[in-house]
Amino acid sequence: MTIAVAGLGTVGAGVIRVLDTHADLLTRRCGRELKVVAVSARDQTKDRGIVLETCEWYDDAAEMARKADAEVVIELIGGSGGIAKSVVDGALDAGRHVVTANKALLAHHGTELARAAERAGVALAYEAAVAGGIPIIKALREGLAANSFDRVYGILNGTCNYILSAMRETGRGFDEVLAEAQELGYAEADPAFDIDGVDTAHKLAILASLAFGTEVDFDSIYTEGIRHVSPLDFEFAEELGYRIKLLGIARRTPSGIEQRVHPCMVPLADPIAHIEDVFNAVVVDGDAVETTMYEGRGAGEGPTASAVVADVVDIARGRTAPAFGVPCGELTAPSPAPITQRTGRYYLRLTVVDRPGVFAEIASALKENNVSMEAIIQRGRAPGEAVEVVLTTHETRDDSVAATIDAIAESDAVLEPTRLIRIVSFG
Amino acid sequence: MTIAVAGLGTVGAGVIRVLDTHADLLTRRCGRELKVVAVSARDQTKDRGIVLETCEWYDDAAEMARKADAEVVIELIGGSGGIAKSVVDGALDAGRHVVTANKALLAHHGTELARAAERAGVALAYEAAVAGGIPIIKALREGLAANSFDRVYGILNGTCNYILSAMRETGRGFDEVLAEAQELGYAEADPAFDIDGVDTAHKLAILASLAFGTEVDFDSIYTEGIRHVSPLDFEFAEELGYRIKLLGIARRTPSGIEQRVHPCMVPLADPIAHIEDVFNAVVVDGDAVETTMYEGRGAGEGPTASAVVADVVDIARGRTAPAFGVPCGELTAPSPAPITQRTGRYYLRLTVVDRPGVFAEIASALKENNVSMEAIIQRGRAPGEAVEVVLTTHETRDDSVAATIDAIAESDAVLEPTRLIRIVSFG
Numbered sequence: 020m021t022i023a024v025a026g027l028g029t030v031g032a033g034v035i036r037v038l039d040t041h042a043d044l045l046t047r048r049c050g051r052e053l054k055v056v057a058v059s060a061r062d063q064t065k066d067r068g069i070v071l072e073t074c075e076w077y078d079d080a081a082e083m084a085r086k087a088d089a090e091v092v093i094e095l096i097g098g099s100g101g102i103a104k105s106v107v108d109g110a111l112d113a114g115r116h117v118v119t120a121n122k123a124l125l126a127h128h129g130t131e132l133a134r135a136a137e138r139a140g141v142a143l144a145y146e147a148a149v150a151g152g153i154p155i156i157k158a159l160r161e162g163l164a165a166n167s168f169d170r171v172y173g174i175l176n177g178t179c180n181y182i183l184s185a186m187r188e189t190g191r192g193f194d195e196v197l198a199e200a201q202e203l204g205y206a207e208a209d210p211a212f213d214i215d216g217v218d219t220a221h222k223l224a225i226l227a228s229l230a231f232g233t234e235v236d237f238d239s240i241y242t243e244g245i246r247h248v249s250p251l252d253f254e255f256a257e258e259l260g261y262r263i264k265l266l267g268i269a270r271r272t273p274s275g276i277e278q279r280v281h282p283c284m285v286p287l288a289d290p291i292a293h294i295e296d297v298f299n300a301v302v303v304d305g306d307a308v309e310t311t312m313y314e315g316r317g318a319g320e321g322p323t324a325s326a327v328v329a330d331v332v333d334i335a336r337g338r339t340a341p342a343f344g345v346p347c348g349e350l351t352a353p354s355p356a357p358i359t360q361r362t363g364r365y366y367l368r369l370t371v372v373d374r375p376g377v378f379a380e381i382a383s384a385l386k387e388n389n390v391s392m393e394a395i396i397q398r399g400r401a402p403g404e405a406v407e408v409v410l411t412t413h414e415t416r417d418d419s420v421a422a423t424i425d426a427i428a429e430s431d432a433v434l435e436p437t438r439l440i441r442i443v444s445f446g
Numbered sequence: 447m448t449i450a451v452a453g454l455g456t457v458g459a460g461v462i463r464v465l466d467t468h469a470d471l472l473t474r475r476c477g478r479e480l481k482v483v484a485v486s487a488r489d490q491t492k493d494r495g496i497v498l499e500t501c502e503w504y505d506d507a508a509e510m511a512r513k514a515d516a517e518v519v520i521e522l523i524g525g526s527g528g529i530a531k532s533v534v535d536g537a538l539d540a541g542r543h544v545v546t547a548n549k550a551l552l553a554h555h556g557t558e559l560a561r562a563a564e565r566a567g568v569a570l571a572y573e574a575a576v577a578g579g580i581p582i583i584k585a586l587r588e589g590l591a592a593n594s595f596d597r598v599y600g601i602l603n604g605t606c607n608y609i610l611s612a613m614r615e616t617g618r619g620f621d622e623v624l625a626e627a628q629e630l631g632y633a634e635a636d637p638a639f640d641i642d643g644v645d646t647a648h649k650l651a652i653l654a655s656l657a658f659g660t661e662v663d664f665d666s667i668y669t670e671g672i673r674h675v676s677p678l679d680f681e682f683a684e685e686l687g688y689r690i691k692l693l694g695i696a697r698r699t700p701s702g703i704e705q706r707v708h709p710c711m712v713p714l715a716d717p718i719a720h721i722e723d724v725f726n727a728v729v730v731d732g733d734a735v736e737t738t739m740y741e742g743r744g745a746g747e748g749p750t751a752s753a754v755v756a757d758v759v760d761i762a763r764g765r766t767a768p769a770f771g772v773p774c775g776e777l778t779a780p781s782p783a784p785i786t787q788r789t790g791r792y793y794l795r796l797t798v799v800d801r802p803g804v805f806a807e808i809a810s811a812l813k814e815n816n817v818s819m820e821a822i823i824q825r826g827r828a829p830g831e832a833v834e835v836v837l838t839t840h841e842t843r844d845d846s847v848a849a850t851i852d853a854i855a856e857s858d859a860v861l862e863p864t865r866l867i868r869i870v871s872f873g
Contacts, residue, residue, distance in 0.1 A: 329591045
C-alpha cells in the first residue's frame with residue numbers, strides 16, 4: 020500500500036522510522052507491504068535520521084495530497100486550518116484514505132471531514148489525535164461498540180498533568196514548573212493551548228462525538244486551564260484527600276451533552292487520581308461493560324507514531340469504520356448542556372482579612388444563593404492580615420456557586436479573586 | 447446479519463439482551479440489522495427473561511452450528527473440548543464466522559481453529575475470552591499493531607483477585623474467603639480452574655500468541671495457584687511494601703518465550719498493585735508505544751456480553767483480522783523458555799524452630815546454591831517453638847532458589863514446607 024506523509028517533525032520522522040524498523044512485521048500484519056512513496060516538509064535539507072531517497076519530495080504538502088501516487092495520506096502538520104486542512108481536503112477529494120494526528124482540525128472540522136470521507140468512500144482515521152498511543156478511539160468505536168455511553172472522561176494533556184504532578188511533589192509555583200517543563204521539552208515555547216485547556220478540549224470534542232453519536236461540538240465546551248492553580252491548593256487538596264487533575268469530562272444529561280475541561284479535585288480513591296507525570300488516562304463507562312480505564316503515554320514520537328501506524332495497518336487490512344462510529348447522516352446535532360446546570364461539590368479558596376465578622380459575610384453570601392457549606396478551613400491566624408480560607412460545599416449548582424463568588428467579592432474583607440476548583444466524584 | 451447462539455447461560459442471555467436493548471444503536475453502528483435466528487441450550491423451558499420466540503430452537507448445538515441459516519455462530523458453552531469444540535468445528539466447516547468466549551478451547555486448540563477459520567475465509571473472534579469487557583485482544587492485534595512486544599502481563603482472573611484483595615483487607619484465611627466468594631457468586635462451586643491458575647494460564651496463552659506471533663502454547667506455561675498464600679504472607683508483604691497478586695506473565699527472552707502464572711509480590715509503586723477486587727488489568731509493553739495499561743471488569747454478564755457483541759459488530763462491518771494477528775502460516779513454533787531460567791528476586795517464608803544455629807543452616811543452604819540474601823525478618827521470639835522467618839533474595843535464578851528450598855527442607859529445624867513467592871519488578 021502506498022503512503023504519502025505530510026509533515027516530518029518528531030512524529031512524522033517517528034512514523035517513517037516505525038515503518039522502516041518493522042517493515043517485515045508490518046507486512047505480515049497487513050498482508051501487504053507498506054511503502055512511503057512521497058513526503059513533504061518545510062526543509063528538504065534537514066537531517067532527520069531517516070532514509071527518504073526512495074520517496075518523491077514535495078515542497079507543497081497540499082499538492083502532494085492531491086497528486087502523489089499514494090493510497091493513504093498521513094497528515095502530521097497540525098493546526099485547525101491552513102495547510103493541514105488543505106492536505107486533508109485535497110486527499111479526500113482525490114479519493115485517498117487519510118490518517119491524521121490533528122485534534123485541532125478534527126475538533127473544528129471533524130463532522131465536515133467525516134462527510135467528505137464518507138462521500139469519497141475512504142477512511143478518515145485519527146487514533147493518534149487523542150491520548151497518543153493508547154488505542155482509545157478504537158476502543159470506543161469498535162471494542163465497546165455494544166455499549167451505550169453516559170460518560171467519558173480523562174487526563175488528555177500530558178503537559179498539564181506533568182505540571183500538576185510536579186507542583187504537588189515539589190510545592191513549587193506554576194510559573195517555575197512550567198519553565199522547567201519547557202526546558203524538558205514537555206511544554207511548548209507557547210504553552211497556551213496546553214495550559215489553558217484548549218488541547219484537552221479538542222480531544223474531548225472528539226471523544227464525545229464518538230461516545231454519544233453527536234456531531235463534533237468543540238464550541239460548546241466549557242474550558243478552563245491550570246494557570247490559577249496555586250501551591251496552596253495542593254496543600255489543601257492533600258489535607259482534604261484529593262489530587263488536582265485537569266480533566267476533560269463529557270456526560271449525557273437529560274438536558275443534553277455536557278462537555279467541560281477544568282481543574283478537578285479528584286478523590287484519592289479514584290484510580291485516575293493516581294495517573295501522574297506525562298501519562299494520560301481515559302475512563303469510559305458503558306452500560307454493558309461498566310467502567311473501563313486506559314492509560315499510557317499521551318504524546319511523544321513513539322506513542323504517537325504507534326497510533327498513526329495502527330491506523331495505516333487497519334486501512335491496509337480493509338478494517339474501516341465510519342469516522343465517528345455511525346454514518347454521518349446518523350450523527351445527531353449538538354444539544355449542549357451548559358456548565359451552569361452542573362451539580363456537584365465545590366472547593367473555594369478565599370483570601371480574606373482575618374477579622375471578626377468575615378465568616379458571617381461569607382455565610383450570608385452562601386445562604387443568599389442557597390449553597391450549603393460542607394466544611395471550612397482557615398490555616399493559621401493573623402489578625403488584621405490576609406489569611407487563606409478554604410470552604411467546600413455540599414451538592415449544588417454551578418451557577419449558584421458563581422453567584423456566591425460574586426457576592427463574596429463585594430465584601431471589602433476579600434483581598435484576592437476567590438479560586439474555585441470543582442470536586443468530582445465518579446463512583 | 448444472521449446469528450446463532452450456542453449456550454444460554456448468564457453470558458448467552460446477556461448477549462441476547464444487549465442485542466435486543468441496543469437493536470437500533472447496533473444497526474447504526476453495523477450498517478445492517480443483527481438478527482438472532484437460532485439458539486441452543488440444554489433446557490428449552492427455562493425462563494431466562496429473554497424473548498426467543500422468533501429463533502429456531504436446537505437441542506443439539508453442534509447440529510445448529512452446521513445447519514442453522516446463520517452467518518455467525520456464537521459459542522458460549524465453554525470447555526476445552528466436547529460440545530463446544532464440535533460447535534466451533536462445525537461452524538467453521540460450514541463457512542460461518544465464529545465468535546467465542548471460550549479461553550480453554552483457544553488455549554488448547556487455538557492454532558488449529560485459526561487455521562480452519564483461515565481455510566474457510568471466516569473470522570474466529572474471541573475478545574470475550576480474555577479480561578471480559580476490556581478490549582485487550584483488539585488493542586494487541588490492531589490498536590498496537592505498529593509495535594513489537596517484549597512483555598505482556600496482567601491480572602486475568604477476577605476470582606483470584608477478589609480472594610487476594612479480601613484476604614489482605616480482612617486478614618482472613620484462604621478457605622474462609624473462598625467460601626465467601628462462592629456465596630457471592632464470584633467463585634464456582636468447583637473453583638479449581640480459577641484458584642489453581644489454570645484459567646489465568648488459558649488467557650495468558652492467548653495473549654502470548656497474539657503478542658509474539660507464536661502458535662498457542664498452553665502446555666509450556668508454568669502454573670501455580672493461590673491455595674498456599676497465607677494471611678502471614680499478607681502481613682509480611684505489607685511490611686515489605688508489596689501487594690500479592692496472581693499474575694500471568696509472558697516475556698520474550700533470548701532463549702525463547704517465557705510464560706508463567708504464579709502469585710507475585712508486586713511493589714506498591716507499580717500501578718497493577720492497586721487493581722483490587724474482581725477487576726482485571728493487562729499491561730502491554732510495546733517498543734513504540736511503551737507501557738499501556740487496560741483495566742475493567744474481567745467477567746460477568748454485561749462485560750462479557752459487551753465483548754461478544756463487539757466481535758459481532760466487527761464481523762458485520764467486515765472488520766476482520768487473522769485470529770492471532772498474522773496468517774497462521776506466519777506463526778512461529780513455540781520455543782518455550784523454562785521458568786528454571788527466570789532470574790529475579792524471591793520471597794521465602796520458613797517455619798522453623800526458634801533455636802541457636804538455625805540461621806546458620808539457612809545461610810549455608812543459600813551459600814551452597816549461590817543465592818544472595820537481601821533481608822531476613824523474624825517476627826517475635828519463641829525459644830524452642832515454631833516461628834516464621836521471611837527472607838528475601840537479591841537477583842538469582844529460579845532453579846537456584848528451588849535447590850535452596852530443597853536444601854533447607856533437610857534441616858530438622860524446618861517444620862513446614864517453605865513457601866516461595868516471586869518478587870516482580872516491571873520498571
